[in-house]
Amino acid sequence: MTTSKTSESSAATPLFDLQALVVAVRRRRRLWCAMALLGLLVGAAVTVLMPPPPSAVTKVLVAHQDDQPNDTGTLIRTDVELLGTTRIAGKALRSLKSPENPEDFIRDYRGTGLTNNLLQIDVTGDSDAEAVARAKALADAFVADHVKRMRETAKAEAKALLDQRDRMRDELAKVNKAIGDRSPESDPKASASIESLFARRAELNSRIADFDQRAEEARIGTPKLIAGTQIVDAPRAVRHSLPRAAATNAAIGLVLGLVLGLAVAAVGAVVADRPVLRREIASNLGASVIAELRRTPRRPAGLWQRRRTRAARERLTTTLARAVRGSAEPVSLLELGCARSTSVIALNVARALAAEGPVVIIDGLPGPQLANSRKQPGDPAVVSGERAAAMPRQVRRLGVGSVAPGTAWTDLQYLGDQTVLVVRAGHGSATWLHTVARQLADQRIPVIGVVLIDPDPRDRTDGTLWDGLHIALRGQNERLARQNEMGRRRTERPPMWAARVPGNDQEAR
Secondary structure, three states: OHHHHHHHHHHHOOOOOHHHHHHHHHHOHHHHHHHHHHHHHHHHHHHHHOOOOOEEEEEEEOOOOOOOOOOOOHHHHHHHHHHOOHHHHHHHHHHHOOOOOHHHHHOOEEEEEOOOOEEEEEEEOOOHHHHHHHHHHHHHHHHHHHHHHHHHHHHHHHHHHHHHHHHHHHHHHHHHHHHHHOOOOOOHHHHHHHHHHHHHHHHHHHHHHHHHHHHHHHHHHHHHHHHHOEEEEEEEEOOOOHHHHHHHHHHHHHHHHHHHHHHHHHHHHHHHOOOOOHHHHHHHHOOOEEEEEOOOOOOOOOHHHHHHHHHHHHHHHHHHHHHHHOOOOOEEEEEEOOHHHHHHHHHHHHHHHHOOOOEEEEEOOOOOOOOOOOOOOOOOEEEEHHHHOOOOOOOEEEEEEEOOOOOOHHHHHHOOOEEEEEEEOOOOOHHHHHHHHHHHHHOOOOEEEEEEEOOOOOOOOOOEEOOHHHOOOOHHHHHHHHHHHOOOOOOOOOOOOOOOOOOOOOEEO
16 A cells, blocks of 8 residues: 555656746746846947947849859859958958958958849948948959959860860861872772761861850850949948847847846756745645745835735734644744744734733744834733743743754754744755754654745645644654653544655645
């Protein structure tokens, strides 16, 4: 039976709790909102402090000898790379009569292939006029270099064809000479040789005519390529709108900052492992969440919000006062990350109990929250732990202490034999919550319940542990054994010695 329950609980426990991560990230909204705002301001500031330099743009139509309809842009990419060479940059600088180094000038412009035959050149300068002059010089240098390469290619191709034609003509002359040296004979072998010479002469004549035609086409095609390569969009200065650029950069900074903030919040939530859901806190502490109290907003709240907060505090005071009245042993309030809220809760509970008899608050908080609190007429006395022993036994005691790191665990039993933990959601890690439950069990201080401060408003998880009182509190078993020996009859559930695993089937969700 135990094995089946363990397997079912292991199958039901997710390896990665996405809901807890979302809640943890949402609770850290100040971080990622601040990061987004910082990105927005940085983007706008970069535009104002580092405005774009004056620039100019021009477009050049480039005609290629090997243009194909199905070209994937290889030729225009080659032209872009050629534009970024020191030869083109040097020619442009020489036309501008500028002493600038070509390697430095290359960094001030770039080429972009818009289509297979359209090249855009973007150039920056110290002023709009200089940028336009640079763009024109670059476009002229590129067109001149492209035309020169096309002419050289055409000349080389025509020369190669004409050289091949001349070799064919020399061979044709040899064939004609061989035919003229032959005399008509009746020998069949001699007739066959003459016929082969005539066939070779006809072939050479055809190839010579073909080479002439191809050389002529190569010479004729060059002017078309030269005329097709030209500047189709004259160099012009690019106008920059500062408000538009600032808005664009601010939007980009906002998105980047928001993404970075969300990533940092998510990573921090996973690394810190601080439970924020009711079921997680109840599971780690081994006690049920009996009440919740939302954090008071920093800005002045509206009438409706103040009324809700007041009603929640009154319900919490009633719940805790009922728990203290129903306990035959002193009860303490132990805080974790909410000392000020705990001191306020303790004063409210003590005021509610003061109508039934004298009440004294034992101050065990490390800070002066209770000592510096505003006192009202008729408020219960607040004494330190040293003076608590001198108080008469008929006076009801309400201890207030802390279970934060650095707590003197052995002193908690003097604040009360039972306790109510007041925990701020997302403050303590899962490891520390386990430590608190274990130390309280070792001190034989049962936990009546947990008051959750600043819970997530959208948390719909259940924080009730039906047998939570007997899970983490190992000392409870010894207490029950002593009570049975004294003859006290109480209807209790059988104690469980096994330590509780968070998220098992003992939690009702």
